[in-house]
Amino acid sequence: MKTVEWDSNFYKKKIGKISIVNQTVKEFVCEIENARENNFDLIYVFVEDKNVPIEDYLKRHSQCFDEKVVYVKPIDSSADKPSKVFVYDGPANEQLIHLGFEAGKFSRFGIDPRLSPYFKTMYKLWIENSINKSFADFLICKYSESEPQIITSFVTGKADGNVGRIGLIATNPLYQGKGIGREIMKASEYHFLQSGAVDIEVATQLENKIACAFYSSIGFKIKTITPIYHYWLK
Known part of the structure; x- marks a missing residue:
């Protein structure tokens, strides 16, 4: 088990993480x-491998707030520099902050009732720290072509060795279904390619059926x- 430092500092609680890999119930209870x-x-208990006895125990003593799905695809080595999307370098304005809330609407941090009061503050910080490059290498956004003051979509990303990881991604609900999500993902792919990444990964929640279908439709597996x-001890 390890302490989750950022979360502990943010929530003013002592928070740890346990990853379940080939453990017995007895070993888990000892932890x-x-x-x-x-x-x-x-x-936070991450069940990294199928472990029916421990999951049965967890269901009696805690609650599952997420089934995290990680999608991956190879980066297209011929990806061109995108037009009509821009690396954002301005302040964390209200449009981006509300798109951040949209990105996290299925998040366990918003669903767990003991953490949800802090949800908006957390995601506002996530946007701010993505812009200042503490959490991300880039924040890319797309503006409406007919109303250029409106940000229709954004994505954040950070390279981790040869893997480019998407942090946050969202499209304004009024502009969904217009191919903007594909465009913003292609833009992130290009930026990851410049950093030397060969794969791109993005995580979502299994409950977020629209996001899961979207990633599958653009070649992610x-x-x-x-x-x-979330196993609360106090």
Whole structure:
């Protein structure tokens, strides 16, 4: 188990993370008791492999707030520099902040009732830290061609070795279904290509059926599905 430093500082709670890989229920319970003795408030439990006994235990003592789906695809090595999309370098304005809320509407941080009061503050910080490049290498946005003051879509990304990881992505609901999501994803692919990445990954929630269908439609394949439980100790 490890302490999740950023979350602990943000929520003013001691938060840890346990990844379940080939553990027995007895071993898991020992980790939980150790966390309790060390005054942890909350443990994120990531079930990295299929473990029916531990999941049965978790269902009795905690709650699953996410089934995290990671999608992956090879980056198109011939991806061209996109037109009509721009790397954003302005302030975290209201449009971007509200698009950030849209990006996180299925997030476990908004669904868990003990964390949800902090949801908007967290996602506002995520936007701000993406713009200042603490959380991301870039924030790309697309403006409406008919109303150039309106941001219709945005995406953040960060290269991690040879993998480009999407952080946040959202399209204004009024502009969905117009191919803007594909355009903004192609733009991120180009930027990752410049950094030397060969694959692109994006995570969403299994419950977010629209996002899952979208990623499948543009060539992404499921890499992993990970149930995430919040085990509250206090």
